[in-house]
Amino acid sequence: MQDSQTSETTQKTIEETIVSGILSARIRPGTRLSENQLATLFSVSRTRVREAMMRLETRGIVHVSPRRGWFVVEPSAEEAIAVYEARRVIEAGLLRGMRALTDEGRKALDAHLNEEKSAMAAGDRQRLSYLMGDFHIRIAELSGNAIIVDILRDLTARTILISMLYQSEFHAVQSHDGHCRIFEAMQAGDFARAAELSIEHLDEVEMGLDLTTRPDPLSELRSSLSLPPRPGPRVSQLSDPKNHNFKGVIKTC
Amino acid sequence: MQDSQTSETTQKTIEETIVSGILSARIRPGTRLSENQLATLFSVSRTRVREAMMRLETRGIVHVSPRRGWFVVEPSAEEAIAVYEARRVIEAGLLRGMRALTDEGRKALDAHLNEEKSAMAAGDRQRLSYLMGDFHIRIAELSGNAIIVDILRDLTARTILISMLYQSEFHAVQSHDGHCRIFEAMQAGDFARAAELSIEHLDEVEMGLDLTTRPDPLSELRSSLSLPPRPGPRVSQLSDPKNHNFKGVIKTC
DNA sequence: CTTTCCTGTCTTGTATGCAAGATAGCCAGA
DNA sequence: TCTGGCTATCTTGCATACAAGACAGGAAAG
Known part of the structure; x- marks a missing residue:
C-alpha cells in the first residue's frame, strides 16, 4: 500500500475526481462506484467515500441502489x-x-x-x-x-x-x-x-439525441412493475481501462 | 428513550425538518446544529446525522467549522x-x-x-x-x-x-x-x-435589505486575518423554545 | 488586577466492526 | 435439459469507539 502522496489531499478529491471524470467523458453512465474500491484507490476508509457519494447524490450525479451499490446516474x-x-x-x-x-x-x-x-x-x-x-x-x-x-x-x-x-x-x-x-x-x-x-x-x-432508444429496453415494463432500477451485468469498473477508451464521443453542450 | 414512532421514517427526515424549519423561519441563521443533539432528537446515531449535514452542506444550507460544529449558514x-x-x-x-x-x-x-x-x-x-x-x-x-x-x-x-x-x-x-x-x-x-x-x-x-449591517461587525478584520468564521457564544439550540418565538419576521420572497 | 498556562470537557473526524440484504453459482431433483 | 432452492460471498447500512482539535474555566505568577 504505497501512498502516492501523504494523503491530506483527499478531502474533496474523490468528489472532484469523479465529476471531472464525467465532464471529460471518461466515466460512463451506469458505472459502478464501489465504496471499497474507491476507498483503496484513494487510501481512505469507506466513511470518506460514503460522504463523497452522499454529496454526489444530492448533486444528482450518482444514485444508490440499496444494498447493491452506487452507480453513476443513467438519466431517463x-x-x-x-x-x-x-x-x-x-x-x-x-x-x-x-x-x-x-x-x-x-x-x-x-x-x-x-x-x-x-x-x-x-x-x-x-x-x-x-x-x-x-x-x-x-x-x-x-x-x-x-x-x-x-x-x-x-x-x-x-x-x-x-x-x-x-x-x-x-x-x-x-x-x-x-x-x-x-x-x-x-x-x-x-x-x-x-x-x-x-x-x-x-x-x-x-x-440530436435519440431519446427513444432507451438504455434499458425493459424500463417500461420494469417501471410498470415497480421493480428496482436495473439489475444485471452492466457493471463497468472504475479502474477498468476500457472506460478510458470508450467508443462514441460526446458532441454536446 | 421513548421512540415516538418506530423510527423507519428517519431517512430523509432530518434534512427535511431542518429545511422546512428554515423555510418557515423557525430556525435562525447561525443556529448551532449539534450532531449529538440531533442524533438523540431523531433517535439515530451520529452517522445518519452527519450524512444529513453533508447533504445540507452541498445544498448551501449549513456549513461546518472544523472541530467546532455545524451551523446554519449566515450568508455574507x-x-x-x-x-x-x-x-x-x-x-x-x-x-x-x-x-x-x-x-x-x-x-x-x-x-x-x-x-x-x-x-x-x-x-x-x-x-x-x-x-x-x-x-x-x-x-x-x-x-x-x-x-x-x-x-x-x-x-x-x-x-x-x-x-x-x-x-x-x-x-x-x-x-x-x-x-x-x-x-x-x-x-x-x-x-x-x-x-x-x-x-x-x-x-x-x-x-429592502440593509446589507451594510453586518451580522458580525468584526467580519472584515476577521477575514483579513483569516481567522475562523465566528467563535463566541452565539449558540442558539435547536430545541430551544426561544427559536420558535424569534422576533422580527421575514417579509421576503 | 491582569496575564498566562494548564487541564478537563465538548466537539467533530475517521476508521472499524457487525448486521442484513442482494447476488451468483452450485447442486439436487424432476 | 430445465427448475428450484441453498449457500457462500459481496455489497451497503448503521452504530460505535477512539483520536484529536477547540474552548472554557481556574489556578498560579507577575
Missing part, C-alpha cells in the same frame, strides 16, 4: 428533457440579464473557442467533449456568480451523461458553430439575441 | 447578492420561457395568493414567511421541472436566512402586491412582462 428520457429545460432556463436567463461583456470576459471566451478549434483540428475527442461542456460554464463564470456556476457545472455533467446514453453521432462542428454565434451576439452587446441563440443551441443538441 | 452580503442574482436569473428565465398558464396552474396560484391574503389578515407571521417564499416555488412547480424546483427551494431557504439577517422591517403587503402583479401578467399570457416583474420584485426585496 424524462430526466434528460428536464435537464435540457433547466439549462435553457438558466443559461438564457443568465445571458439575457447580462449588461456588458468585459474585455477580460471577451478574451476568456475567445481563448476558449480557439481551444475548441484546435481540439477539433487535432481530433482530440476527449478534450473536445470537455471543452464543449466547459464553454457554458465559462459563460456562467463571466457573471462572477459562484452559485450559478456550481449549478451549471452539475447540469453539464448530467448533460454529458445523457449524451453518452442517447447520442449516436458526433456533431462537434455544429456545436462549435453554435458557441461561436452566441459569442458573436455577446460581443455585439445583443444579449437578448445571445439568450435566444443559446436556447436554439440547446434545442439543437437535444434534438 | 456578497453571498446574499449572489443569491438574489441567481434567483433573478432562474425565475425570470423560467417565466420568460413559459408558453401558457394551464387552468390548473392558474387555480393553484390563485389559491396560494388567497392564502397569503388570509395569513396577512390573520397576522400569522410565521405562516406568512413560509407563504412568501413558497409562491416562487409554486411558480417553479408549474414548469413540472423537478430540477428547477429543487434549486429554487434551496435558494429560497437561503433567501429567508438572508432576510433574517439583514431585514429590519416587514413589508408583507408590498411583497404580496408583487406576487399579484406577476400572477396578473401570467394570466394575461404576457410572460415576458411577468419575467420583468419578477426581476423588479426581487430587486425590491433586495433593496
Whole structure:
C-alpha cells in the first residue's frame, strides 16, 4: 500500500475526481462506484467515500441502489428533457440579464473557442467533449456568480451523461458553430439575441439525441412493475481501462 | 428513550425538518446544529446525522467549522447578492420561457395568493414567511421541472436566512402586491412582462435589505486575518423554545 | 488586577466492526 | 435439459469507539 502522496489531499478529491471524470467523458453512465474500491484507490476508509457519494447524490450525479451499490446516474428520457429545460432556463436567463461583456470576459471566451478549434483540428475527442461542456460554464463564470456556476457545472455533467446514453453521432462542428454565434451576439452587446441563440443551441443538441432508444429496453415494463432500477451485468469498473477508451464521443453542450 | 414512532421514517427526515424549519423561519441563521443533539432528537446515531449535514452542506444550507460544529449558514452580503442574482436569473428565465398558464396552474396560484391574503389578515407571521417564499416555488412547480424546483427551494431557504439577517422591517403587503402583479401578467399570457416583474420584485426585496449591517461587525478584520468564521457564544439550540418565538419576521420572497 | 498556562470537557473526524440484504453459482431433483 | 432452492460471498447500512482539535474555566505568577 504505497501512498502516492501523504494523503491530506483527499478531502474533496474523490468528489472532484469523479465529476471531472464525467465532464471529460471518461466515466460512463451506469458505472459502478464501489465504496471499497474507491476507498483503496484513494487510501481512505469507506466513511470518506460514503460522504463523497452522499454529496454526489444530492448533486444528482450518482444514485444508490440499496444494498447493491452506487452507480453513476443513467438519466431517463424524462430526466434528460428536464435537464435540457433547466439549462435553457438558466443559461438564457443568465445571458439575457447580462449588461456588458468585459474585455477580460471577451478574451476568456475567445481563448476558449480557439481551444475548441484546435481540439477539433487535432481530433482530440476527449478534450473536445470537455471543452464543449466547459464553454457554458465559462459563460456562467463571466457573471462572477459562484452559485450559478456550481449549478451549471452539475447540469453539464448530467448533460454529458445523457449524451453518452442517447447520442449516436458526433456533431462537434455544429456545436462549435453554435458557441461561436452566441459569442458573436455577446460581443455585439445583443444579449437578448445571445439568450435566444443559446436556447436554439440547446434545442439543437437535444434534438440530436435519440431519446427513444432507451438504455434499458425493459424500463417500461420494469417501471410498470415497480421493480428496482436495473439489475444485471452492466457493471463497468472504475479502474477498468476500457472506460478510458470508450467508443462514441460526446458532441454536446 | 421513548421512540415516538418506530423510527423507519428517519431517512430523509432530518434534512427535511431542518429545511422546512428554515423555510418557515423557525430556525435562525447561525443556529448551532449539534450532531449529538440531533442524533438523540431523531433517535439515530451520529452517522445518519452527519450524512444529513453533508447533504445540507452541498445544498448551501449549513456549513461546518472544523472541530467546532455545524451551523446554519449566515450568508455574507456578497453571498446574499449572489443569491438574489441567481434567483433573478432562474425565475425570470423560467417565466420568460413559459408558453401558457394551464387552468390548473392558474387555480393553484390563485389559491396560494388567497392564502397569503388570509395569513396577512390573520397576522400569522410565521405562516406568512413560509407563504412568501413558497409562491416562487409554486411558480417553479408549474414548469413540472423537478430540477428547477429543487434549486429554487434551496435558494429560497437561503433567501429567508438572508432576510433574517439583514431585514429590519416587514413589508408583507408590498411583497404580496408583487406576487399579484406577476400572477396578473401570467394570466394575461404576457410572460415576458411577468419575467420583468419578477426581476423588479426581487430587486425590491433586495433593496429592502440593509446589507451594510453586518451580522458580525468584526467580519472584515476577521477575514483579513483569516481567522475562523465566528467563535463566541452565539449558540442558539435547536430545541430551544426561544427559536420558535424569534422576533422580527421575514417579509421576503 | 491582569496575564498566562494548564487541564478537563465538548466537539467533530475517521476508521472499524457487525448486521442484513442482494447476488451468483452450485447442486439436487424432476 | 430445465427448475428450484441453498449457500457462500459481496455489497451497503448503521452504530460505535477512539483520536484529536477547540474552548472554557481556574489556578498560579507577575
